[in-house]
Amino acid sequence: MPARKPSGAVSGAAKPKPTPPDGARVMAQPWLPPSVRRIVAVLAGLYALFVWMDGAGIGLPDAILPLPLRFFVQEAALFPHSARDAIEWRAEGWRCDLGRFEELDVRPFFPIRRDDKESRFYRAMFFHYRQRRVLEALDEFIVEQQNRAHPEARIGGVMLLDLRIPIPPPGTPERRYERLPLTDYPQEVERKYWYVTASDDRTRRCEEPGAP
Amino acid sequence: MKRPPREVTWRTRFEDWLNAPQPIERLALARILLPLVLLAFQSSRLIHADHWLSPIGFRVPYLGGHDWRQPLYIPPVSPGVAWTVAILTVASGLALAAGFFTRASAGLFAALLAYLALADRLEAFTVSKLGPMLALALCFSPSGARYGLDAWRRRRRNPAAPIPTHVSGGVIRFFQVFLCAMYSGAGIAKLRGDWLGGDVLWSHLHDNYQTTISWLLVRAVPGWGWQALQYLSLIFETAAPLWFALPWTRRYAVLAGLGMHALIGLMFGPVIWFALLMSTLLVSSYLPEAWLLRLFRRPPAARQVATG
Numbered sequence: 017m018p019a020r021k022p023s024g025a026v027s028g029a030a031k032p033k034p035t036p037p038d039g040a041r042v043m044a045q046p047w048l049p050p051s052v053r054r055i056v057a058v059l060a061g062l063y064a065l066f067v068w069m070d071g072a073g074i075g076l077p078d079a080i081l082p083l084p085l086r087f088f089v090q091e092a093a094l095f096p097h098s099a100r101d102a103i104e105w106r107a108e109g110w111r112c113d114l115g116r117f118e119e120l121d122v123r124p125f126f127p128i129r130r131d132d133k134e135s136r137f138y139r140a141m142f143f144h145y146r147q148r149r150v151l152e153a154l155d156e157f158i159v160e161q162q163n164r165a166h167p168e169a170r171i172g173g174v175m176l177l178d179l180r181i182p183i184p185p186p187g188t189p190e191r192r193y194e195r196l197p198l199t200d201y202p203q204e205v206e207r208k209y210w211y212v213t214a215s216d217d218r219t220r221r222c223e224e225p226g227a228p
Numbered sequence: 229m230k231r232p233p234r235e236v237t238w239r240t241r242f243e244d245w246l247n248a249p250q251p252i253e254r255l256a257l258a259r260i261l262l263p264l265v266l267l268a269f270q271s272s273r274l275i276h277a278d279h280w281l282s283p284i285g286f287r288v289p290y291l292g293g294h295d296w297r298q299p300l301y302i303p304p305v306s307p308g309v310a311w312t313v314a315i316l317t318v319a320s321g322l323a324l325a326a327g328f329f330t331r332a333s334a335g336l337f338a339a340l341l342a343y344l345a346l347a348d349r350l351e352a353f354t355v356s357k358l359g360p361m362l363a364l365a366l367c368f369s370p371s372g373a374r375y376g377l378d379a380w381r382r383r384r385r386n387p388a389a390p391i392p393t394h395v396s397g398g399v400i401r402f403f404q405v406f407l408c409a410m411y412s413g414a415g416i417a418k419l420r421g422d423w424l425g426g427d428v429l430w431s432h433l434h435d436n437y438q439t440t441i442s443w444l445l446v447r448a449v450p451g452w453g454w455q456a457l458q459y460l461s462l463i464f465e466t467a468a469p470l471w472f473a474l475p476w477t478r479r480y481a482v483l484a485g486l487g488m489h490a491l492i493g494l495m496f497g498p499v500i501w502f503a504l505l506m507s508t509l510l511v512s513s514y515l516p517e518a519w520l521l522r523l524f525r526r527p528p529a530a531r532q533v534a535t536g
Contacts, residue, residue, distance in 0.1 A: 044252055044373035044392035047331065053398065056368055057246065060402045063361065064409040071413020073420055084346060087299035088361065091354045092413030096421025098431040126286065128276045128351065132436045134498055136279075136286055139350040143288075143297045150288055157286045186430040187451030193438040 067092050101180035101206075105141040106198060109162060109171035110213065112222035117175055119198045125161040131195070141176060141210070151176060151211040159213075159221060172222035173213020180206040246401050249394035251517055253524045256375040258403065258512040259330070259366050263321040263337060265508055266359045269501035270317065270344070273351050277314035278307040280351055281344075288350065302347040316340060324366065327376015334367035355502050361406075362509075369399035375524070393526075403513040407506075408469040411485075415465030423458050430454040433495065442495035461488060478514060485510045 046053060066077040071092025078086060109120035123130040126137040133142075137154075144150035155174050163170045179201060184190055234240060267274075279285030283304045291298045305313070317340045323333035342360035345352045372378040373392045382389065422428050430451075433442045464471065464484050471481035486507055493503030521527070 041249060041394050042390045042392045043249060044370040044395045046370055046396055046398075048368055053368075057398055057402075060365070061405070064402070064406045067406070068409035068413040071410070072416040083294075083296065084300040087346070087352075088342075088357050091357045092410050093417035093421075094354065094414055095428060095432060096417045096423070098422045098426035098428040099435075100431075102435040104435070127279055128273050128285075129498065132497055134351075134353070136350050140286060140288065143349065147291070147297075149291070153289050154286060181434070183431050183434050185451065186427050186454050187449075189447050190434070192443045193434060193436060195436070 063089065099183065101182055102193075103142075104179040104181065104195075105138050106177055106179060107137075107158060108175040108177070108198070109158070110173045110175075110218045110222075112170045112172050120158070120162060120171065120174065122158055122161075124165065125158060141178070145176075145178070145210045148211070155211065155213050170222065172218035172220075174211070175209055175213075176211040177207050177209045180208065246398060248397045250397045250400040251520060251526075252374050252392050252395050253520050253526060254400050254512050254515075255366075255369060255371050255395050256327075256524070257520070258362075258508065259327065259334075259371040260325050260375065261508040261512070262362050262366065262505065263325040265501060265504045266337075266341065266355065266363070267318060267321040269353075269355045269359075269505070272498075273344075274314045274318060277310040281305050281310035281313060281347055282307040287348075298349055300346045302343070313340060313343070317344065324363070327372040327378050330372025330376060330378050331367055334363050334371065338363035338367055353502070355505055358505060362505075365399050365402055370395055371399070400513060403509055404472065407509055407513055408472055410506075411465045411468035415462055415468065418458075418462055419466060423462055427451075427454060429458055437497040437499070439495060439497050445495065457491075460484075464488060472514060479516055482510055482514045 048056065066081070066089040069075075070077050070089050073093075077089050081089065107120045107122045108117040110116070111118050122137050123135065126135050129135050132138075140150065140154055144154075154176065158174050159171055179198070181201070182204065273280050276285070281304060284307055287304050288298060290301045293301065316336065320333045320337040320340060323329055324337050338360045341356070341363055345356040345360065370392075373395070379391075383391070418428075430446075433446050438446075464481070468481070468485075471477045471484075489503040489507045489510070493500035493507075515523075
């Protein structure tokens with residue numbers, strides 16, 4: 017039985033192959049005109065090529081694509097390097113009533129995936145730990161959130177730091193990962209402080225209306 | 229008068245390869261599963277849309293327009309707009325999966341995913357970058373021609389119309405080529421990184437991405453086992469274009485790819501969405517036709533028009 021000429025959504029494709037003698041093949045009709053399809057095919061091919069180039073370390077996409085487009089081809093180079101330590105990003109808050117820094121659990125202020133590396137706090141620190149402007153914005157945000165949520169434990173500023181937990185050699189049995197308070201980590205766990213709110217700012221914020 | 233036979237050139241061969249008909253089930257499977265995986269990935273963010281897109285949550289300030297960490301600065305929106313974006317994203321993604329106003333919903337879904345990827349770098353991951361491209365590919369193709377509400381409505385209007393069994397291969401070829409590019413690029417990046425001599429896999433199993441399965445594997449797999457897994461990944465990924473091009477290695481490559489993604493998804497917590505996305509692409513693109521048709525319970529032979 018020859019293939020029937022379909023109607024509506026289906027019809028012969030732009031370049032249909034000869035219909036097999038059993039007549040089973042009915043082509044769904046593409047809705048883009050052939051000239052546009054050709055352009056889309058070229059763009060799709062370039063996209064795949066740029067994804068490959070980016071993974072392979074060929075700098076052409078970086079050289080010719082504007083940042084917002086380049087961003088969409090930077091997706092193949094996943095986990096190329098080994099980690100030296102397991103990194104934990106943490107914050108300490110300057111308690112206005114106690115006059116000292118104490119660990120602050122910032123997870124409630126960053127509710128999206130609050131317990132893993134995809135938390136906004138982790139991501140902000142991961143990308144911007146050397147960018148003072150972002151760290152200042154983070155400082156302001158955390159202080160505001162903490163003082164609104166816990167007016168009885170107001171803070172005037174923060175210290176933003178990471179913990180570098182050594183990774184044991186392969187094959188070493190170890191305890192399951194769990195989040196520990198800062199005070200529970202042993203001495204060999206290195207701490208790096210990336211940001212501290214200036215003393216003047218801490219004093220000013222602690223003296224603002226609403227402070228104890 | 230007989231038309232003279234077409235001259236065979238490299239270009240015509242390429243066009244024949246590109247446009248060779250593919251079972252419509254490949255496209256339907258991608259259309260049904262990809263939006264669902266993308267939505268599942270975004271779900272933990274969408275339920276906090278105000279913290280994500282509005283000033284209620286932390287926002288990285290404008291960094292001057294030339295910083296790779298902020299490919300495009302898009303100012304925060306009001307919480308109401310953030311929730312509207314979230315609702316539209318879910319609605320368009322579900323509509324696409326259901327094949328309901330497929331073209332429009334795929335276009336809207338692609339645009340919203342692109343906005344979400346660019347609006348906030350902190351929540352943008354590989355899946356966020358892949359999403360708009362895949363949705364756009366579904367938009368440009370006849371992905372709603374079968375196995376969806378649009379197809380059902382068309383059939384009700386015109387029961388005599390034949391049911392499509394194949395699509396022109398373009399979009400499937402794009403998925404196939406893209407997968408090879410992605411794997412091969414990833415393999416070369418790993419070769420240029422630490423995968424030949426370093427303990428990459430092992431070193432990423434100790435932080436808060438750790439799952440019960442990865443912890444059990446950390447305790448059970450000997451040190452050399454991790455290195456062996458790295459070499460297997462390198463062999464599979466770097467030479468992926470070859471494994472998928474050769475007919476006699478293709479089905480083993482599909483199994484190897486699915487195995488690799490299963491391991492990654494089970495070992496690295498939220499990376500499971502990336503693993504599922506790649507697995508969906510892999511199955512849609514390369515699953516042997518007989519298996520694919522069995523999945524859709526479509527008989528392979530001539531009864532299409534009557535039973536499809």
